Amino acid sequence: xxxxxxxxxxxxxxxxxxxxxxxxxxxxxxxxxxEVRENPAARAQGGAxxxxxxxxxxxxxxxxxxxRCGQNAADVLxxxxxxxxxxxxxxxxxxxIACQENRLIQxxxxxxxxxxxx
Amino acid sequence: MKIAVLSGKGGVxxxxxxxxxxxxxxxxxxxxxxxxxxxxxxxxxxxxxxRESVCTLLPEFDASKCTGCRRCVEFCRFNAxxxxxxxxxxxxxxxxxxxxxxxxCPEGAVCEKERPVGCVERxxxxxxxxxxxxxxxxxxxxxxxxxxxxRAGDAHGGLEIIDCPPGSACSVMESVASAxxxxxxxxxxxxxxxxxxxVYELASLLGKPCGVVINKMDAPYDPLERFCxxxxxxxxxxxxxxxxxxxxAANGEIIAEKDMEYAGQFNRLLEKIGGVRR
Numbered sequence: 001x002x003x004x005x006x007x008x009x010x011x012x013x014x015x016x017x018x019x020x021x022x023x024x025x026x027x028x029x030x031x032x033x034x035e036v037r038e039n040p041a042a043r044a045q046g047g048a049x050x051x052x053x054x055x056x057x058x059x060x061x062x063x064x065x066x067x068r069c070g071q072n073a074a075d076v077l078x079x080x081x082x083x084x085x086x087x088x089x090x091x092x093x094x095x096x097i098a099c100q101e102n103r104l105i106q107x108x109x110x111x112x113x114x115x116x117x118x
Numbered sequence: 119m120k121i122a123v124l125s126g127k128g129g130v131x132x133x134x135x136x137x138x139x140x141x142x143x144x145x146x147x148x149x150x151x152x153x154x155x156x157x158x159x160x161x162x163x164x165x166x167x168x169r170e171s172v173c174t175l176l177p178e179f180d181a182s183k184c185t186g187c188r189r190c191v192e193f194c195r196f197n198a199x200x201x202x203x204x205x206x207x208x209x210x211x212x213x214x215x216x217x218x219x220x221x222x223c224p225e226g227a228v229c230e231k232e233r234p235v236g237c238v239e240r241x242x243x244x245x246x247x248x249x250x251x252x253x254x255x256x257x258x259x260x261x262x263x264x265x266x267x268x269r270a271g272d273a274h275g276g277l278e279i280i281d282c283p284p285g286s287a288c289s290v291m292e293s294v295a296s297a298x299x300x301x302x303x304x305x306x307x308x309x310x311x312x313x314x315x316x317v318y319e320l321a322s323l324l325g326k327p328c329g330v331v332i333n334k335m336d337a338p339y340d341p342l343e344r345f346c347x348x349x350x351x352x353x354x355x356x357x358x359x360x361x362x363x364x365x366x367a368a369n370g371e372i373i374a375e376k377d378m379e380y381a382g383q384f385n386r387l388l389e390k391i392g393g394v395r396r
Contacts, residue, residue, distance in 0.1 A: 047197025047212045054191070054200045072209055079202045 001029040003099060004061035004082075005092050006052070011036045014090045018066045018073060019048030026059055027096050049073030056082060065095050065104065074110040119393050120271075120278040122297035124321070126313020128284035130305045131333035131357070134367055136281040137161040138374045139301075142384045143393060144245045147274035149267050151293040152283040153236060153251040153260040160370050164241025164248035172251075172266045173232035174215040179206045183227035190219035190228060211258045236263040238270050247274045260289045268296065277393050286316045291324070299391055300326040301354075306339030315345065329391060334359040355387045 005014055006021030015021035022042050026035045037059065041051035049069070053076035056064055063083045067090070077084055085104040087095050098104050123136040133150075137158050140148035150156040177190070177199075190206055191199045198212035199219060210233060220228040236253040251267030253260045260283065271278045282293040294300055300321040304314045321328050329352050332342070336359045346353055357363065363380075366373050374381040 041197070044197055045195060047194075047209070050200055050209060050212065051197040054202075057200075057202060072212065075209075076200050076202060076207075079207065 001062050001100075002060055003027045003029065003063045003065060003096060004056045004059065005065045005087075005095065006039065007036070007092055012092050014065070014067060014087045014092050014095065016067050016090075018064075018069045019044070019050075019052045021052070024052075024055065024059070025092055026061065029100060047072070050076055053077050053080075063099065065099055066107065069107060069110055071110040071112055119299070120280060120297045121299045121301055121391055121393055122280040122282055122294040122326075123301045123303060124282035124290060124294060124317055125284060125303040125305075125310075126286060126315070126317040127305070127310060130284075130303045130310060131331075132284070132303050133158050133161070133281055134373070135301065135303050135331055135333070136279050137372055138380070138384045139388055139393075140246050140279045141243075141372045141374050142381065142388055143277055143279065146245075146277040146279055147247040147249055147271045148243075148279050148281065149271035150248075150250045150281045151260075151264045151267055151289070152281055153253040153263045153267070153289070154283065156250045156252055156281075158281050159239070159241075159248060159250050161367075161372050162243040162246060162248045163370070164239070164243050164250075167239050167241035169237050169239050170266075171234050172236045172238060172263045174213075174235045174262045175217065175230040176210055176213055176215065176233040177208055177219050177228050178231050179208075180227045180229070181205055183225045185225055185227075187224065189222045189224065193218050193222040211256065214259060215262070236260075236266075238263065238266045240270060247271075249274070261292050264289055264292045268293070272296075286313070286320045290317070291320065294321065294324060294326065297326060299393075300328045301331060301391065302328055302351075303331045303333055304342060306332055306335050306337070306342055308341075311339065311342045311345070314342065318349070318351070329354045331355045331357065331387070333357045352390075354390050355383060 005025045006018050007023045007025045008015045041048040050072050053073040057080040065085045067087045084107045086107040123132050125132045150158040191201050198209045200207050235257050239250040241248045249270045251263040253263045283289045374384045
């Protein structure tokens with residue numbers, strides 16, 4: 001299982017924005033390896049959520065842990081069968097453990113697009 | 119001649135000024151480009167209305183030709199395309215119908231089909247041609263409908279009054295691009311002045327001659343007065359904050375058709391801009 005989390009500049013705290021998070025953390029539950037990649041959508045003019053979701057798909061994520069997520073991004077993630085969980089607090093490491101212990105709940109409410117207006 | 123009526127923020131009185139100018143000018147096309155909430159028609163009450171649909175183009179993908187090279191996805195600067203489960207997927211509300219994905223595709227797997235985004239209504243208020251652009255709810259961009267409304271205005275020929283959307287974004291730029299004159303409606307408040315400066319910046323960047331109407335004025339607002347003086351912006355009309363005018367507007371009536379004093383004032387305004395026909 002490969003878990004994706006949008007993270008802040010410090011690369012450990014979960015970012016409140018999915019689409020415009022500066023980095024994404026990818027954790028491989030089988031090997032215990034963590035990778036942090038720059039989010040190519042962070043400075044997109046528009047459609048950042050869509051582009052960030054494509055990034056998560058291309059990075060072969062199975063699970064996403066996020067504070068919130070837009071409808072367009074959710075459409076992409078769901079089309080790729082990625083499970084979306086709601087972050088509990090902003091500590092990335094704690095959420096990784098909580099996710100593997102099945103303590104996180106699925107995110108079911110998705111906000112509408114900001115169309116480039118934050 | 120095309121006169122664009124615009125203001126930085128909404129609720130300043132663009133439509134009130136635009137419909138009054140149209141009612142005074144008579145042989146004129148009034149074009150409502152405020153396509154998200156076109157309300158000039160509430161005042162002009164056009165008769166014999168005909169409606170024509172406005173479509174935009176949306177890419178369609180031929181799965182049998184697509185090789186998954188993703189050039190279309192990489193090309194789209196609006197991020198309206200994704201590549202999921204070995205096929206491209208488009209988000210219609212995000213797509214700007216630029217046609218770039220079709221050009222970028224080396225396999226000829228992309229074609230475009232029409233998608234309705236709104237309509238243009240044409241009607242008549244006496245000798246005023248009333249053209250209204252109406253955007254479907256939920257659409258992200260009003261530009262295709264604005265373009266269609268302006269084309270309908272041009273087809274009428276002669277004098278045109280363009281009622282612009284509020285703000286100073288793409289839709290406003292589209293509405294004023296072909297105008298010969300920008301009439302800026304201002305409100306004497308800090309908020310109104312802030313947005314007025316933004317819309318003035320846009321109009322001057324586009325090299326348009328500008329004039330100002332101050333609406334809802336109970337006292338001069340110094341920063342606005344000074345700004346107009348410094349920038350050589352003529353203040354062509356000052357309309358007071360009055361219960362009588364508010365009542366007429368709230369009843370959907372055109373002030374210049376009800377009040378001779380204001381009919382004269384709007385006539386002089388039109389004359390000063392150079393759009394007068396009488």
